[in-house]
Amino acid sequence: MPAKIACFLLLVFFSAQPSLLTQESSRVTLFPKPAEDLILAVADVQPAPGNAGGELASALETFNRVLYDDLSFAGFFTIAGRGFYPPKPIVRPETDIDYEAWDSIPFKVSFVTVGSASLSRNVLRVETSVYDMKQRKRAFGKAYTGDPGQVRTMAHYWADEIVYQLTAGTSRGIASTRIAYVSRKGDAKEIHTMDYDGQNSRAFTHGGGLNLFPTWAPDNSKLAFVSYRPNPEITIYSYLDGSRLPFPMFNTFASSPAISPDGSEVIFALRTPRGDPDLFISRLDGSNRRNITNNPAIDSSPTWSPSGRQIAYISGMPGQIHICDADGSNVRRVVKEGGDADNVAWSPDGRWLAFQWKPRLSPRYEIFIADAASGAVRQLTSGAGSNESPTWAPDGRHLAFQSNRSGSWQIYTMLLEGTEPRQITHSGNNTSPSWSGYFLRD
Amino acid sequence: MKRNIPFCLLAALLAVCPLAEAGTKEELVRLQSDVLALQNQIREFDKGYAEKLDSLRSLVIQLNDQVARSGQILDRISTAMENSESGKRTADQSLLEEVRRLSAKVDEASTRISAMALQLGELKVQSASLETAVPSGLSPEVLYNQAYGDFVQGNFDLAIEGFTAYVSTYPAGDRVPDALLNIGDAYAASNRLPQAVGAFTRVINDHADSDKVPSALYKRARVELAMQEKENAVADLRNIVEKFPQSPEAVLARGELNRITGSKPAAPARRKTR
Numbered sequence: 161m162p163a164k165i166a167c168f169l170l171l172v173f174f175s176a177q178p179s180l181l182t183q184e185s186s187r188v189t190l191f192p193k194p195a196e197d198l199i200l201a202v203a204d205v206q207p208a209p210g211n212a213g214g215e216l217a218s219a220l221e222t223f224n225r226v227l228y229d230d231l232s233f234a235g236f237f238t239i240a241g242r243g244f245y246p247p248k249p250i251v252r253p254e255t256d257i258d259y260e261a262w263d264s265i266p267f268k269v270s271f272v273t274v275g276s277a278s279l280s281r282n283v284l285r286v287e288t289s290v291y292d293m294k295q296r297k298r299a300f301g302k303a304y305t306g307d308p309g310q311v312r313t314m315a316h317y318w319a320d321e322i323v324y325q326l327t328a329g330t331s332r333g334i335a336s337t338r339i340a341y342v343s344r345k346g347d348a349k350e351i352h353t354m355d356y357d358g359q360n361s362r363a364f365t366h367g368g369g370l371n372l373f374p375t376w377a378p379d380n381s382k383l384a385f386v387s388y389r390p391n392p393e394i395t396i397y398s399y400l401d402g403s404r405l406p407f408p409m410f411n412t413f414a415s416s417p418a419i420s421p422d423g424s425e426v427i428f429a430l431r432t433p434r435g436d437p438d439l440f441i442s443r444l445d446g447s448n449r450r451n452i453t454n455n456p457a458i459d460s461s462p463t464w465s466p467s468g469r470q471i472a473y474i475s476g477m478p479g480q481i482h483i484c485d486a487d488g489s490n491v492r493r494v495v496k497e498g499g500d501a502d503n504v505a506w507s508p509d510g511r512w513l514a515f516q517w518k519p520r521l522s523p524r525y526e527i528f529i530a531d532a533a534s535g536a537v538r539q540l541t542s543g544a545g546s547n548e549s550p551t552w553a554p555d556g557r558h559l560a561f562q563s564n565r566s567g568s569w570q571i572y573t574m575l576l577e578g579t580e581p582r583q584i585t586h587s588g589n590n591t592s593p594s595w596s597g598y599f600l601r602d
Numbered sequence: 603m604k605r606n607i608p609f610c611l612l613a614a615l616l617a618v619c620p621l622a623e624a625g626t627k628e629e630l631v632r633l634q635s636d637v638l639a640l641q642n643q644i645r646e647f648d649k650g651y652a653e654k655l656d657s658l659r660s661l662v663i664q665l666n667d668q669v670a671r672s673g674q675i676l677d678r679i680s681t682a683m684e685n686s687e688s689g690k691r692t693a694d695q696s697l698l699e700e701v702r703r704l705s706a707k708v709d710e711a712s713t714r715i716s717a718m719a720l721q722l723g724e725l726k727v728q729s730a731s732l733e734t735a736v737p738s739g740l741s742p743e744v745l746y747n748q749a750y751g752d753f754v755q756g757n758f759d760l761a762i763e764g765f766t767a768y769v770s771t772y773p774a775g776d777r778v779p780d781a782l783l784n785i786g787d788a789y790a791a792s793n794r795l796p797q798a799v800g801a802f803t804r805v806i807n808d809h810a811d812s813d814k815v816p817s818a819l820y821k822r823a824r825v826e827l828a829m830q831e832k833e834n835a836v837a838d839l840r841n842i843v844e845k846f847p848q849s850p851e852a853v854l855a856r857g858e859l860n861r862i863t864g865s866k867p868a869a870p871a872r873r874k875t876r
Contacts, residue, residue, distance in 0.1 A: 423757075438710040467756030469791060487824060488854050490817040510754035533750035534743060597813065 171340045187244045193261065200237040201262075202228045205275035205286060206251045210237075214278040219311045224276070225287060226312050228336040229357065230319030231273075233582065235557055236327060238268050246596075250274040253289060259296055262395070269293050273322060284308045288318050290325065300325050334553045338596045339560055339570055340374040340383055344419050344589040351385055356553070356560075356595070358584025364397070368572075376596045377419040382444075384426060386416040394428050396444060408446040413437060416461050419444070421468040427452075429460045439473055441486065453486035461512075463506045465532075471494070472504050472513050472532070481515060481530065494535045506532070507556045509542060512576075514540075514550035514559055527561050529576070540578035547572075551595045560593040691735065742772045747780060758788040777813035779805050786818070790825050800824045816842050816851035836862060 204224045207216055222425040232239050248262035253274045253325070254472040262269055275288035291302035302321055304314040309440030313336070343352045343361075348368045354361040365371045367477025370388040377384070380399055387395045394414045396405040413431035413551055413570040420426065426444055427438040432451070439459045443448035453459040468486060475482045478500030484491040495501065506513055513532050516525040530537045541547040552559060553573075560573045569589045574581040620869070630631070749764025765781040765788070772778070786801030791801075805818035823838035842855040 453850075454852075454857075467754055467758075467791070469756070469787065470754055480618060484850075485787065485817070485821075485855075487821070488812070489820045489851050491850050506754075509751070511751050532754060533747035557863065586834040 173476075175217075183488050185433075199240050199267055200231060200322075200326070201240040201269045201272040202231055202242075203245060203247060203250050203272055203274045205277050207535075208247045208276040208278040208287075208534055209251060211278040211280075213279065213306060216284075217281065218279060219284055219308045220277055222311050223315045226315035226357075227273070227319055230333070231322060231575075232317065232576075233580060234323050234333060234335075234359075235580070236323055236331070240265075240267065243496065243503075251276050253291055253298065257291060259293065263292055263352050268331050271326065273318075273324065279308065280494060283307065284311060285572065286311075286314055286318075290322060312355070316355070322527045323546055331555050331557070332598055334555050334558060337554060337597075338380075338595070339551075339571065339584075340376060340385075340594045341585070341590050342372055342374065342564075342592040346593075350381065352590075353383075353532075353596075354584070358586075359583075360570070375414060375418050375594045377423050378597045379423055379597055380596050384419055386415050394426070396426070406445055418462050418464055421466055422465050422518060425468075427464065427471060429462070439471065439590075450488075452484065452486070453491075454488070455464050463504050464510060465506050466510045472506055474502055474504060474515075478518075483486070484530070487558065490572075494532065495530050495537055497537065498533060505550055505552055506545060507552050508554055509556040512556075514552060516548040518552065518559075527559065527578075539580075540574070540576075549592055553595045554597045558595075560595050562591045609640075611863040622748070629637070660746050686858070700722040742768065742775045743778070745771065746775075746777050750784070753784050753788060756791070758792045761785075761788045779814040782812050783818055783821070785826075786821060790821065795829050798822075799829075816849040819846075820851040820854055820858075827858075827862070832862065 171495075184202055189301035202224075205220055205227075207220065210345050217221070226517075228239070228242075231237065244265045244267075246258050246265070248256060248258055248261070250256040250272075257272070257274070262272070267514045271289065271290050271292055273290050275286055277284060277286040279285075283305060283323045284307065285302070287303045291297065292299045299521055300321075305316060306314065316333075316335035319335040323331055323335075337356045338355045339356055340351060340354050342349050343363075349370050349372060350366065350368075350408055351364040351371045352361050353560055364383060365385075367387075372386045372392075374383055374385040375380070378398075382396055382405065383399050383418045383518065384394065384396045387394045387411065390416050390595060391409075391411055393409050394407055394417045396407050396417070397403065397407060398418075407426075413429075414475045415429045415437070417426050417428040420441075424443065425441050427441045430440045431437045432454075433481050434456060435462060436456055437457050438451050439453040439462050440449050440451050440453070447540045453473070453475070455474045455475075458477050459473055460479070462471050464471060464486075470485055472481060472483045472494065474480065478504050480497075481494040481501050483494055484490055485549055491595060494513060495517075498517065499517055499522070501515050501517045502525070504515040507529075511532060512529040514527060514529045517528045517537075518525045518596055525548045527541040527547045527550045528537050528539050529536070541561070541563070543565065545563045547561055547563045547565070550559050558572055558573055558574050559576060562569055563572050564570075566583065569591045571585045571590050571593045572581055572583050679706040715856070745768045746763065749761050749768060752758075752764055753761035762785055765785045768775065768781045769778050769785075775781075782801050782805045786798045788806070789795070789798035791802060799822055802818040803811065805814050806822070808814070819838045819842050823835040825840075826832075826835035826838065836859065839859050842849065842851050846852055847871035
């Protein structure tokens with residue numbers, strides 16, 4: 161009997177502990193959170209009255225498809241399936257939106273985006289609006305004018321505007337951002353850039369050599385990367401005019417550049433006379449260079465915290481994630497588990513470190529994130545192929561990475577939760593994605 | 603009362619923080635996030651509270667059943683005593699048996715009542731602590747991690763507030779030296795150098811066994827250099843080299859000393875008292 165009582169009391173005691181107050185959710189959640197009850201309908205932009213023709217129809221087909229994809233991938237809204245929309249095209253919203261018909265579909269649409277377009281003398285004009293279906297009135301709108309070849313950009317701009325407005329300015333859309341990456345052509349590896357959805361790819365380098373590990377300045381004014389001349393050297397170019405900026409050559413081994421959040425400094429790995437690479441910080445012209453990881457371990461893959469006061473990097477072989485302060489002090493290991501980590505990237509909101517990691521006994525790399533404060537680790541990818549080199553979108557809600565799951569190295573994007581994976585390159589071999597910051601626009 | 607807490611907290615946050623003047627959008631979002639986190643915790647507590655009440659209810663029902671059964675047994679005993687004159691010996695035997703069983707059940711019921719009292723006591727404590735401590739009632743991990751999030755984003759004022767709340771709420775917390783170091787760093791980043799020195803000094807003096815001491819010494823030395831207190835800076839740097847020669851900060855300190863004094867580090871110097 162006493163034993164039974166003791167067991168019972170213990171059970172009661174433990175069940176009564178205030179553990180609920182101290183628990184933190186272990187689930188990865190997007191922040192700002194998606195508005196689950198916000199359902200957005202994306203009605204096709206229609207030719208304005210008196211406008212018709214194949215070229216306009218083709219432009220609108222592109223506009224409507226790009227806009228739908230952008231908003232679906234934004235991760236903020238539930239997008240109402242087009243099959244449910246009332247059949248009447250919306251050309252003049254004031255008269256063409258049949259609110260009763262919209263109210264009769266099986267779910268409550270919160271907002272609908274509509275628009276009309278005209279094409280005259282090769283100038284495309286798209287007038288777009290979002291209507292509040294509860295208030296039954298226009299919420300906001302924009303007009304875009306340009307060459308028909310810019311129709312994708314117009315759709316991206318409108319998608320970003322919708323994200324910005326419907327999240328009350330909490331988030332800016334990423335549809336207008338670009339991704340730099342390495343594309344292999346024969347023996348050469350060149351730096352390319354493309355829209356965030358893989359379209360509109362352009363070569364940034366043309367020298368035919370080896371160019372690796374591109375990274376953007378946070379304001380997108382510059383691209384830094386490693387080029388072999390013949391040793392790997394840090395190379396910094398203006399993204400605005402394509403000019404090369406002066407930076408010293410070290411004639412040894414320099415790699416992994418990352419430009420600081422304020423754009424004034426660059427951190428990179430540089431082989432020391434000891435033989436191992438340490439991390440150095442210098443101004444963008446190479447001056448005021450100082451070693452911040454002066455130790456015999458191999459240090460690489462640095463990434464700045466959003467404040468620029470901390471550095472996360474990979475140290476040792478196999479690689480382990482460390483954080484130190486930008487003055488080199490206060491070094492601590494973030495992820496306590498073993499395995500081999502590489503290519504760490506600090507999220508724009510400062511909370512997460514994304515990295516590729518091969519846990520012990522695992523045959524390939526997967527993308528993981530670790531809480532920068534606690535080191536708690538969560539896996540984002542799984543399945544076929546190796547998944548590597550994560551890079552954050554500026555909204556901190558999306559990641560791009562490289563994977564060979566399709567048989568060749570290609571670039572993919574996904575939401576932070578690991579959902580909505582999209583393959584955005586399809587031919588050749590494409591690696592080392594680096595997501596740009598936001599581009600300034602009106 | 604409990605349900606009003608999030609709103610009181612929100613009101614308090616809005617009243618305390620001069621957001622209207624200086625707060626950035628990110629700070630607002632962070633505050634919203636904090637309030638959401640608190641609301642979630644209270645919701646979780648409500649859920650736990652409801653579960654505990656359910657289990658108590660179930661215990662009470664079981665207890666009532668047992669009391670009812672005991673009543674029936676007593677009735678049967680009473681009837682047996684009244685009606686069985688002839689089989690008295692047998693009845694006495696069965697009575698004894700019944701009394702033994704009854705006694706066991708009363709013991710069990712008594713145990714359950716004690717357990718319920720214990721559980722109620724725990725719930726009272728939880729409830730009281732929730733009501734009095736929710737404004738700073740985040741777990742140490744959440745409190746520290748949120749402050750760290752502000753820190754790495756460069757929201758230094760919020761970070762100082764968060765880390766200070768952590769240190770004052772959990773003075774024996776594992777990460778107090780980290781928090782103090784970060785407070786110092788945040789002050790230094792905001793160019794409030796004397797406050798930075800104060801925070802680093804707390805690490806050095808109050809947490810002398812912490813592995814953060816070399817970092818605190820190095821950071822204090824750099825701030826002192828910025829404050830033109832070269833002697834103190836040199837003393838700190840020499841202390842690192844002397845006392846923590848294997849630390850990464852010792853390498854940095856040697857470099858600084860070479861830069862400052864142009865020579866190899868000598869014996870530890872004594873700091874000027876402030």
